[in-house]
Amino acid sequence: MKITPTRIPEVLIIEPQVFGDQRGFFFESFNQRDWEKETGLKTVFVQDNHSRSTKGVLRGLHYQIRHAQGKLVRVLVGEVFDVAVDIRRSSPTFGQWVGVKLSAENKKQLWVPAGFAHGFAVLSDEAEFLYRTTDYWAPEYERGIKWNDSTIGVDWPVDFTPLLSEKDEKGIAFIDAEVYD
Template sequence: MKATPLAIPDVILFEPKVFGDDRGFFFESFNQAKFEEAVGRPVHFVQDNHSKSTKGVLRGLHYQIQQPQGKLVRASQGAVFDVAVDLRKSSPTFGQWVGAHLSAENKAQLWVPEGFGHGFVVLSETAEFLYKTTDYYAPAFERSILWNDPDLAIDWTTDLAPVLSAKDQSASTLKSADLFD
């Protein structure tokens, strides 16, 4: 598995070695030892999540201000553009974002560490999205930042009008959000 730190080095793109023939394919989707070597620290996952969305659905930018979740994310069906935003005020990359195309075809995964906001937009007709988290979902601590916050200026790589939940429509701006130290 190839591990590539992105422009924000704490966010890592994992690209598996895929073995295929006329019967189909095989790849190792997760290996704890290789993952921790790439991340540079022990990581314990406690929950796996699975969502399905239609084209244009934009989920995010989500995070938990307490019980922060690191997330290892991938698209098992379809294609998404996935985004991580550094929300750690003490970080040299605070307020910056990185993104990656994740799809069933490329089988890539993105590590989004604790202290980051996370979101994705669906580029295919439908997409199934899988992710492991390092802490449990805690609705009382869940926060959202506007997907189109002008201070972030995220390029979602699509001209689709996003389909948003009510929660994401009323999300905070970066300037008014609860952030990490």
Template sequence: MIAARRTPIPDVWLLEPRVFGDARGFFLESYNQRDFEAATGRQANFVQDNHSRSQRGVLRGLHYQIHQPQGKLIRVIEGRIFDVTVNLRRSSPHFGCWTGVVLSAENRHQLWIPEGFAHGFLVLSETADVLYKATDYYAPEHERCLAWDDPTVGVDWPLAGNQPLLSAKDQAGRALAECEVFD
């Protein structure tokens, strides 16, 4: 069983798997379809698993696919990140709102992000290995990038006065007002 907590944005869930530990180590179910559906009220057909490794200060995102949108189940198996999602569903009362949580190998929490959201994260540890399940395949022709520092969204990244390390794609992210969004 997993414990599930709503974030300030409905449909985005923080999931806490049950961990069985003793002197030998620990065991947890990283994914159980029945428990996921009971916790979130959603059926998800995951078709792709992704793994990224990044160093401290790397900021990846805020990414989304305008066609073939992806729901994502995010977890960290090494290190610590600040994980952010932004609601890009124009019909939602939470359009343009963001939420952020710390995911780490220590807390073993997971974040469920449904389709219609941009996603990104900032690495807080020396390195971080992030795994995520996706409900649709990666389609680079449909990938879009919301500017990580768009003032209208106002994500409060824990940068401690440092500039993040960004890819060229992330440096070219667009303001929310210029982004293609979902109905």
């Protein structure tokens, strides 16, 4: 696997080695030994989540204030623009974001460490999204920041009005959000 740090060094782009021919392709989407060797992280994943969304859906920016989740995310069908926002007050990159296009075609994955808010916008007609997490879902600690918060200023590459869940419509301003120390 090829590991590329983003402008926020803890957020990583992971590109697997893909073997393909006229029959199709094969790649290892995750290998614990290689993960630890290449990233230096002794990460334990406890839950896999799979979502399907149609074009125009935007999910996020989500995080859990307790039981913070690191997420290894990838797209199985379609394409999304995936975003990680640093919400660790003590971090030199506090309030900054990174975004990357993930697709079934490019097979890239994004490592979103604990301490980050996460979201994505669906760019294709549909997308299936898989995320592997380091802690269990704890709805009582789930929080959301407005996807279009001007303080953060995510430059979403969308030419449509996003379709939001009721929960995401109620996202709060970054300045008012509970964040990590």
